[in-house]
Amino acid sequence: MAELFIELFSEEIPSGMQARAADDLGSLLTKALDGLNPRDLRTFFGTRRIAAILTVDAEIPARSSVSERGPREGAPEKALAGFTRKHGVTPDELTLENGFWVLNKSLDPVSAESRVAEAVPELLWKFPWPKSMRWGAGSNFTWVRPLRRIACLLDGHVVPFALAREGDDAHALKASNLSEGHRFLAPGAFEILSGQQWQEELETRSVIVDMDSRRDMVRTGVARLAGQHGITVVQDDELVDEVCGLVEYPVPLLGKIDAAFMDLPAEVMQVSMRINQRYFALRNPDGKAAPYFAFVGNLPFKDGGKLTTAGNERVLRARFADARHFWDLDRKTKLADRVPALAAVTFHAKLGTQAERAERISKLAGTVAQAMGLDGAQIAQAERAGLLAKADLTTGMVGEFPELQGVMGGYYAAHDGEDEAVSRAVAEHYLPRGQSDDTAKAPVSVAVAIADRLDLLAGFFAIGELPSGSGDPYALRRAALGIIRTIRDNGLRLDLTELFAQAANGRTGGELAKLPDFIAERLRVQLRSEGERHDVLAAMLTDGLDGDLVRLLARTSALSEMIQTEDGRNLLAAAKRAANILRIEDKKDGPHTGTPDPALYTQDEERALAAGLDQAVPAIETALKEERFTDAMQAIAALRPTLDRFFEAVTVNAPEPEVRANRLKLLSRFRETTTLIADFGQIEG
């Protein structure tokens, strides 16, 4: 057993690639060193390094059972000679087995050192960086940025290998026991003795190599600085991670925002700081933007960070001056006056311009608003907001920061004096932007949000541009899920089938017919992730999508609840039993449909079932119509004792043909009753 330590020390690795690379290093090592039983893997990454520490066996033990089949008995001399030469043996070492010459080899034990020395260079030559580069004069070896050192030790001893290959010096890189600390605070190499000592030595050399520790230093440091001013940081885990990939020793600092810029929209300030500068935004207790920003330096500065803070503040002033330029310029043109300019913005070659899209969204938003039961004024607001929804694409600010689309439109619409509901809808119609984002709640916003996505889906389905496998370039899955979530969150009673027809806007063909199934599939995936049973979903979606998702969901949860009760489970079993009997008997002389004849009932259990069904069917139908789904489930589940008694006492395949046929008709009637609820055949027993 030995500790294997590997560090690949390079010039600065892009922040977003580090974690994945460390993972890859770990899994590739584990795979390549399989025979050494690798375990206890830990990986590390930072701006200039990826590393792994693991435990391996001291050797791959000797193996004797390897045999190689050679030429057939009586094959030409040449073939036999070739075989023996290839394996470096003499003919008398071969044995004859089943008409073939066979070499039984025993493999000597392989030391961990020689296995590692063989495996690691190979792994490095093939390392899966998303983008890599050549450098220097003599090698085609590529790495994400120039690789400067390779450290590789087994229990503290260097594993000797070189990266060179035939005809390629691979930058003369050889495994060593050397690493480096902080670029500015501890330049030069130091000797590694073990994984533990490496980590400690790096810390004394101002490199925090553990990502969690860096994250912690950033989070607590920023929070502490913010706390001193009674303000809080806007949570941004992605930014924390990115920043932690940019520094070896994180030192959070606070800078001031010039008062002259505090009237800029908070979102503008935040996006500019985040995208351009990787700064954290801060908020006052009242939720408004605080006049500070937090940033993370790469070392404890000699002057406590005074100069660098002043520098960062100056850079931010220039950034905000740019933002102010767009903010002032954009507001000189009314959003409504920008709509014609959308004619110059192509939405998609086959789907026309953004101007045409704005017209479609406007019309559709009115239709959705009407279907939602909004009043005339709100319908007009939805149409207005739909028309303006994309107009901010022609503003300078959105040109500079595309992530502000919608948000800026909302500000500009408000500035133009549009109705509050309209400017809000312009801002909110992009909701939800992602999985964790909220859906729109204001009625007019909801109408535009749904209309925007309906138009997107109908357009791309009409031209046959459907998502495939992992590829979804137009984010149609996200759009479908956005519709589903908005409808659910707001309990909207809409007929999606009707709305699809409206969204198709006279277009037919393409893949439009597949749209309901596409929504159904997204719904299925979403409900599965919430823990709903796949067979229940299959049972509810057998006949295609119910365009009223709220109704569909209520039925689904009622069914789900019922089949978890004892009555429900037994009912299910009875339904399956009935279905099985009918399947077999129908094959012989079916189908057995039609009304059973009461005169042919010979047992009380038959009469009881018939009476039960007579009572249950109207009750179920009424309950379904009134959307009392639990009542409907209860009405059918209540048949359970009657059914149990029927199957116990009655032989369906009676010797008298007319009695048998009548009993099959009765069962058939029961099966039909169950289909009022769902396709029970899909549900696993």
Add this chain to the structure above:
Amino acid sequence: MSATRPLCFQDLILRLHQFWSEKGCAILQPYDTELGAGTLSPHTTLRALGPKPWAAAYVQPCRRPSDGRYGENPNRLQHYYQYQVLLKPTPEDSQQLLLDSYRAIGIDPELHDIRFVEDDWENPTIGAWGLGWEVWCDGMEVSQFTYFQQVGGIPTVMPSTELTYGLERLAMYVQGVENVYDLDFNGKGLTYGDVFLRAEQDYSRHNFELADTQMLLTHFNDAERESMRLAEAGVAQPAYDQCLKASHLFNLLDARGVISVSERASYIGRVRALAKAACEAWLAGEEETSHG
């Protein structure tokens, strides 16, 4: 920065010349045609190709017609300077050399926050790309650092390190000035505005309002034809000159707003074809001289 008076604009250039001269670079003079970036100079583009080592540093005036702001924006100019260094093959200590050059102009990395932030550099008009970083000082990009992987659509057989300093930005930083026109130019009272403000105003009018688009279009077509003809004749640098002229004419047409979105890609493709032909002609000549 120390307590001593910060460098004026021209001294900043002199320091960088001094520094890179000591590192063995040929100190060249600006190339004499309009360029959008220091990279486009044949001292970089053509020399980055082929198997011969090269080390040069020079100041290059850059013209970006659509960045003109009539002299009213404190940060944006349609004409500015880049300090350009090309080191071929890439030295082992490329990053250290850059950091040492910062020290030489008064930036102490233990007082200022220097970072290497990912940047995948690409210039589609000359079919070039490389990997490297934006180099930040206290949150401001002060240099671009690229390891060239391809130029003119041709892989670089001997990759080079390209360092580009934005001189005005760097000077503004070193001098603590927030408006480019306030930069101390010579340490004797002359400002950047004294030298360039009038030109910025006039060129902005020219670029956006006055340039004769019909004439520009004719010149573009002429330059394109001439560049191809010269490349076929095997005279690489004259062919490349015409490619540069076409590139600048395209930038002017773009600033005048007469190129639609769909036409843009086609113009860029035409310039790229010229760059490729000139680069291939250059490489052909290089191979002849290295074998002959």
